Amino acid sequence: MHHFDLKNGALHAEDVPLELIADEVGTPAYVYSTATLKRHYGLLRAAADAHREALGEALIAFAVKANANLSVLATLAKLGSGADTVSEGEIRRALASGVPAERIIFSGVGKTDMELAFAIGVGVRQINVESGAELDRLIAVAHAMDARPAVAIRVNPNVGAGGHAKITTGGKGDKFGVPADEAMRLYARASASSHVTPVGLACHIGSQIVDLSPLEAAFQVLRQMTLDLRAHGHAVTRLDLGGGLGVPYSGGSTPPSPADYVAMAARVLQGLDVEAAFEPGRLLAANAGVLLSRVIQVNERSDGQRFLVLDAAMNDLMRPALYDAFHDIRAVQPLGGEDQAYNVVGPVCETGDTFARDRILPPLEADDLVVFTGAGAYGAVMASEYNSRPLIPEVLVDGDRWAVIRPRPTYEDMLDREPFADWL
Ligand SMILES: *Cc1c(COP(=O)(O)O)cnc(C)c1O
Numbered sequence: 001m002h003h004f005d006l007k008n009g010a011l012h013a014e015d016v017p018l019e020l021i022a023d024e025v026g027t028p029a030y031v032y033s034t035a036t037l038k039r040h041y042g043l044l045r046a047a048a049d050a051h052r053e054a055l056g057e058a059l060i061a062f063a064v065k066a067n068a069n070l071s072v073l074a075t076l077a078k079l080g081s082g083a084d085t086v087s088e089g090e091i092r093r094a095l096a097s098g099v100p101a102e103r104i105i106f107s108g109v110g111k112t113d114m115e116l117a118f119a120i121g122v123g124v125r126q127i128n129v130e131s132g133a134e135l136d137r138l139i140a141v142a143h144a145m146d147a148r149p150a151v152a153i154r155v156n157p158n159v160g161a162g163g164h165a166k167i168t169t170g171g172k173g174d175k176f177g178v179p180a181d182e183a184m185r186l187y188a189r190a191s192a193s194s195h196v197t198p199v200g201l202a203c204h205i206g207s208q209i210v211d212l213s214p215l216e217a218a219f220q221v222l223r224q225m226t227l228d229l230r231a232h233g234h235a236v237t238r239l240d241l242g243g244g245l246g247v248p249y250s251g252g253s254t255p256p257s258p259a260d261y262v263a264m265a266a267r268v269l270q271g272l273d274v275e276a277a278f279e280p281g282r283l284l285a286a287n288a289g290v291l292l293s294r295v296i297q298v299n300e301r302s303d304g305q306r307f308l309v310l311d312a313a314m315n316d317l318m319r320p321a322l323y324d325a326f327h328d329i330r331a332v333q334p335l336g337g338e339d340q341a342y343n344v345v346g347p348v349c350e351t352g353d354t355f356a357r358d359r360i361l362p363p364l365e366a367d368d369l370v371v372f373t374g375a376g377a378y379g380a381v382m383a384s385e386y387n388s389r390p391l392i393p394e395v396l397v398d399g400d401r402w403a404v405i406r407p408r409p410t411y412e413d414m415l416d417r418e419p420f421a422d423w424l
Pocket residue numbers: 063065066084107108204206207208242243244245279280281282283377
């Protein structure tokens with residue numbers, strides 16, 4: 001569900017015509033919908049609140065890596081969202097956007113001592129520890145600071161899941177977390193330390209998961225471990241269930257609803273008396289954003305191949321090149337005429353800079369506008385300046401208002417960042 005709809009024959013973001021944004025800020029550009037962010041957060045919040053008995057006062061901590069723009073984070077923070085972060089930069093972004101430290105979770109497989117010290121210093125809610133080596137370093141850092149941060153141990157429940165091998169995180173060979181037996185030992189080690197307070201367990205098994213059963217299997221592992229830890233006299237008060245729920249990238253797919261997902265979690269956690277945390281990224285942001293792009297030209301080749309060459313490229317939206325991701329492509333001003341098959345490409349000098357092959361679209365020509373839907377998560381955050389293409393702007397719409405929330409840098413901005421070596 002999103003708020004990018006045709007009105008009077010033209011695609012709008014809420015009440016703002018996308019053509020207006022294209023004219024004012026240029027293309028390519030990311031455009032986000034406040035109403036969609038609010039709707040997705042609200043659905044999850046309502047589902048969690050309906051299961052308070054099983055989930056406690058559940059924290060919804062938006063995974064900042066999905067969309068790190070300060071205005072997007074501030075929109076969610078105002079709704080009460082927390083933040084799941086994986087670097088000092090993300091913690092700083094969350095804090096700057098108004099997420100209170102007590103709603104910030106610090107996850108990630110390779111946190112440096114400096115990042116751990118920073119997280120302790122600002123007083124994040126909890127640090128999710130992913131290995132024995134990290135626990136030792138955290139204890140040393142906390143000791144030096146005379147602090148005692150709350151930690152959760154990230155379990156690798158050995159259930160792989162996710163839309164693509166590159167976004168699976170909970171399988172045996174994946175780099176995240178520790179196996180259940182090791183997690184039990186780490187928990188005991190944390191309990192014995194006077195410089196950390198173990199509060200619970202965490203897992204996150206993958207992304208774009210469209211079937212509840214692997215998630216349920218992972219939550220069952222956490223449940224059993226909670227019982228085992230308590231049998232050994234350890235306190236377990238929080239379970240961090242991670243993110244990963246998939247979203248519909250095309251009209252045809254129907255992933256589980258947030259309500260069904262939360263109800264399943266509540267069933268598994270029933271009677272444990274823990275406080276749950278959810279870390280949705282894609283679920284909140286993906287369909288709250290589009291990438292707006294203009295057709296540079298249509299190449300009709302003598303071999304019958306038709307290429308739609310856009311001004312957006314793989315450096316702006318990396319998902320198709322990185323993991324064969326599918327994004328719906330829609331014309332902003334669809335005209336009549338027969339649909340045609342296009343290979344949709346960007347201008348970057350890589351064959352990987354192909355968004356779609358043989359995509360059936362309405363007739364398009366130079367200067368027409370298109371959008372990639374589902375681009376609000378893992379879009380702008382992954383962008384680069386490859387081919388010396390400056391990062392593209394981000395725009396936030398709210399009803400009939402809109403604002404540029406990250407301007408397009410000028411070419412001067414781009415070149416000025418690089419001082420010449422003094423011998424040149
Ligand atoms: C990436 C990530 C998330 C968010 O994943 P989505 O699939 O976007 O919901 C949540 N938690 C952790 C630890 C992550 O690394």
